[in-house]
Amino acid sequence: MFKKLFGSLTGDNKQENQNYEQPQTSNDSYEDDYENEYQEAEYDPETLHGTHYEVEDFDNEVARRAEAWIQDESDNGENLDEKDIQNIYFNYRRDVYKEWNNCDSDQMIRFEHANSLKYTGIQTSGFVKVDENNPFLEPVHGVDLRTYTALCLKISAGVDYLEVCKAMGFEPVIWEELNTIWPQRMGEDTSFTVTTLFGQYYAENVTVPQLENLKAEISAEGQANLDRIKTDRYFYEELAGARQAAYEYGIDGAQWILENYGINLADFQSVAMQWMTEQNQNWNSEEIIEFSNYQQEKQKEYAAKFAAEQGGNIADDVEF
Numbered sequence: 001m002f003k004k005l006f007g008s009l010t011g012d013n014k015q016e017n018q019n020y021e022q023p024q025t026s027n028d029s030y031e032d033d034y035e036n037e038y039q040e041a042e043y044d045p046e047t048l049h050g051t052h053y054e055v056e057d058f059d060n061e062v063a064r065r066a067e068a069w070i071q072d073e074s075d076n077g078e079n080l081d082e083k084d085i086q087n088i089y090f091n092y093r094r095d096v097y098k099e100w101n102n103c104d105s106d107q108m109i110r111f112e113h114a115n116s117l118k119y120t121g122i123q124t125s126g127f128v129k130v131d132e133n134n135p136f137l138e139p140v141h142g143v144d145l146r147t148y149t150a151l152c153l154k155i156s157a158g159v160d161y162l163e164v165c166k167a168m169g170f171e172p173v174i175w176e177e178l179n180t181i182w183p184q185r186m187g188e189d190t191s192f193t194v195t196t197l198f199g200q201y202y203a204e205n206v207t208v209p210q211l212e213n214l215k216a217e218i219s220a221e222g223q224a225n226l227d228r229i230k231t232d233r234y235f236y237e238e239l240a241g242a243r244q245a246a247y248e249y250g251i252d253g254a255q256w257i258l259e260n261y262g263i264n265l266a267d268f269q270s271v272a273m274q275w276m277t278e279q280n281q282n283w284n285s286e287e288i289i290e291f292s293n294y295q296q297e298k299q300k301e302y303a304a305k306f307a308a309e310q311g312g313n314i315a316d317d318v319e320f
Helices: 002-010 055-075 082-101 105-114 116-120 145-156 161-168 172-188 193-203 220-231 233-248 253-261 265-281 285-309
Strands: none
Touching: 055 082, 082 105, 082 116, 105 116, 105 265, 105 285, 145 161, 145 172, 145 193, 145 265, 161 172, 172 193, 193 265, 220 233, 220 253, 220 265, 233 253, 233 265, 233 285, 253 265
């Protein structure tokens, strides 16, 4: 349960990405009348909109361009579905933002992350906005999402779930229901608020008073390695690559990390969420590509190591 859930949070499971096509137009009437007098824009810290314009004006300009394009398509006999319309707005929003702020693509992506709920209805890690009236966040048996996350952290760190239940003062059957209903809500919540907030709490390594005395055992070497992956991105990417390679060779990657580096699943995933959140908040495409390439290189190295330990790949024995 935990490994599958964590995979969806950190991107270990491959997911299909949407490809947005940039609308092309030769209609000069769509040219932007806005004159950008700012060489270096200042941004609102929450929305990342430029402070030199009103958000309403921005949204209106995006709508003006998008609706003109949609009308043009309709006049030409094109039937656009909802996804087509969303893509048109998506691309014009990018156009207007870059024009009005004279910014690069990295800043534009940071803006999209900060406003993902408003414009796409989907939350992004590092920019979670919580509605207190969200029914998906209602406590289950008096246990809210933050407390549920604390329970998951302890159990995935190796603390027996019976000890966790005892500390919380409820029967094991309650834990079973919690661990059914909360993941179910994550699957039903199309805004991904529950999933993203769970990941945020996980990155914060949250706890509750009842669980503070329950400690997972960790060796001095394990603690040193844990401290290192929190500050050394390359070391984290190496272990992430090694773990993925282990899974590909039928080895429990989480267990391999624990046995060889003394880092349990909960602590490793907490750090993974911390790096993902930091990456979303400070998007830098060059760094992302560099770290991704580094992880892939390390994954290949460890794959070769695991293959050698298992007697080599089957293809190695085939003569062509």
